[in-house]
Amino acid sequence: MQKKVTRRIRRRKKNKRIFVFFIPFLLMVLIVSSMAFLFGRLKKEMDHRQQDNLEIARLHFDKSNLDETDLDEDNVDDGEWCLTLVNKWNPMKTDGSEVETIELSNGQLVDKRIYPQLQKMLDDARAYGVYPVVASGYRTWSKQEALYNEKIEEYKAEGLSEEDAKEAAESWVAIPGTSEHQLGLSVDINADGINSAGGEVYDWLARNAYKYGFINRYPSDKTDITGVANEPWHYRYVGIKAAEEINNRGICLEEYLE
Template sequence: MLCVIAGKILNPSFTTSFYDNTTHHIASEANGWNLILVNRDNYIPDDYKVQLTELSNGKKVDSRIYPELQEMFDAAREQGYGLFVREGYRTQEEQQQLLDEKIEAYENDGKSKSEAKRLAEQWVAIPGTSEHQLGIAVDINADTTKSSSDDVYNWLAENAHTYGFIKRYPSNKTDITGVINEPWHYRYVGKEAALEIYSQGICLEEYIDMLE
């Protein structure tokens, strides 16, 4: 089993918000909670709330994606693949801590403060722009005692859309997403949208553009 409880996100849509005294465009849920687009250009609303389900390993996800996540894991395991959720929901504070640690690591390597920040933000999402803060994205790793990472990533790439998940950051879409290839990062969008995105070989940004 993956976890325990159930629930809901509640929040209105806004057009601006404030992080570090800067005005930012705020992600909209106009296309549905499952299609909220969060990236460097679209920040999570300040009052975005998540009701979480805790997985057996202590990680948490938005309760609404849990049934399909469990279904996907069951299917993979029935076919002999070993996998687990390495990362689920993160708070704003946890995201900030990750970024601060990455900046510090670069500074310890001799980079200036500004250069360290620039480099760190290529690897760690700026707080307020990470899909992990939504609770509907997961990093999935292989249990290497049972499967190789490549085998698990290949299975996910071919099958995740069946359960409503997409590979959020494909290698050929970095110029659009702004994020390097992450074969472990899967985002819930719902089965209909996932099938469209998979079939057309597009990313979430392109799909949202089609809807608008």
């Protein structure tokens, strides 16, 4: 009797051991193998993507070596419309609702007249091997107002008074009516964060954007004149002729229009 009981206890212990060791082991095997499977698929997907990108870059490489003669062939309308000055001392004369926009593939809007050159610039950047995205384009009055108020609230939440919060917010977000984004002629361009880092995109734009009629609107050495801190991502369409002159003379839009 005593023996039987001991055997039973032993068997129970054995069963318990199976549960304690075998089940977690099985789970572990399952987890590891599914992770290996997922990683394998992810890597395959990434390799595929890289291959595609290389292919695109190869296909477009010649296009990225644009020079002035290539650009002269473009039928670009560089009228007065693209030289409108808007800054904190020169607010817009309309509410911006008259801007005829076109939607980019990521949902951002821009004035449809700048679209051909913008698309060309983005295509050429990608062909060269940097991957920009338009993070912000045209903004309605209410959108600008919302961004502005949001920033004020952020500063108030940090403990600033209404007045101080407003002042702090204005150095980051323009007061509604004074943002070039409301014209539809400006875009904030960042790197996609997957194939390119910010610096690469800003460098490429700094060297090439003027060829497409875009200028780095707020250079670091012109903050006194523009009223805006250095923003290497903010590009403004002014037309190829003006952009070339602004680039060659190292001036900003305010100085060009003087």
